[in-house]
């Protein structure tokens with residue numbers, strides 16, 4: 388049982404944990420909903436519980452793990468393990484020593500990294516990007532996150548690189564959840580898409596989106612609801628998804644023009660759910676915007692799916 392590592396992907400709706408062997412195989416996993424009330428202490432407790440469950444499934448004590456990595460939203464300080472301004476988590480506007488708290492609870496070394504960056508590195512080392520030396524990871528979900536690997540190394544900039552969701556795809560365009568205008572995320576992020584759907588629905592456009600949401604007892608338009616509405620041929624859904632795909636094609640192509648990476652790997656809640664046909668449509672939308680169009684990058688669907696974040700987090704623990 389030596390050399391097993393733990394990984395925790397801390398998301399706004401769920402906490403996914405995994406126990407990973409040295410070959411990158413998942414030997415135990417557990418998933419819990421992220422607490423919607425309370426504060427960082429409660430989130431940390433739920434994370435510890437989920438990780439213990441995964442460890443039990445793998446037949447190992449948490450203290451026997453080589454270490455545990457965490458992919459966290461917000462501003463995650465890799466050196467100190469402190470997470471600040473994780474605004475989609477309850478009561479997490481300030482700073483919280485997440486690494487230290489989990490280390491106490493689980494009895495082994497804990498390292499904290501950025502959620503999108505660790506998911507990108509998982510695809511780079513073990514998933515759809517493993518044959519490439521440079522890539523952009525695009526995570527199409529509630530927001531649109533991005534991660535970069537250049538020349539085989541993660542590129543963090545001064546700590547905030549990879550914010551592909553805030554590439555401007557239309558000057559003076561739609562309002563983005565970040566408060567600015569015309570960002571990619573304003574067109575393709577699931578929360579921005581939900582807000583737009585609601586506005587149009589209230590203005591009298593017909594859609595089954597909100598009926599489906601109620602029928603399946605969801606508090607919001609999840610990726611599964613968007614997929615169902617597409618299956619029903621819902622016109623507003625088709626329109627908003629097409630608009631998202633056009634924005635993704637524009638934004639990703641612009642990033643490729645700047646960095647000339649070998650590959651683009653597309654994952655995230657919506658990306659994973661909608662799958663290859665939609666990745667192909669994004670690739671087609673990139674085409675007209677690529678400056679060097681004779682040599683387009685490979686565009687792949689992320690291959691580690693929902694577990695990519697937790698597997699990537701486990702890679703924060705080095706040999």
Ligand SMILES: [Zn+2]
Nearest residue numbers: 553563565570
């Ligand atoms: Zn923005």
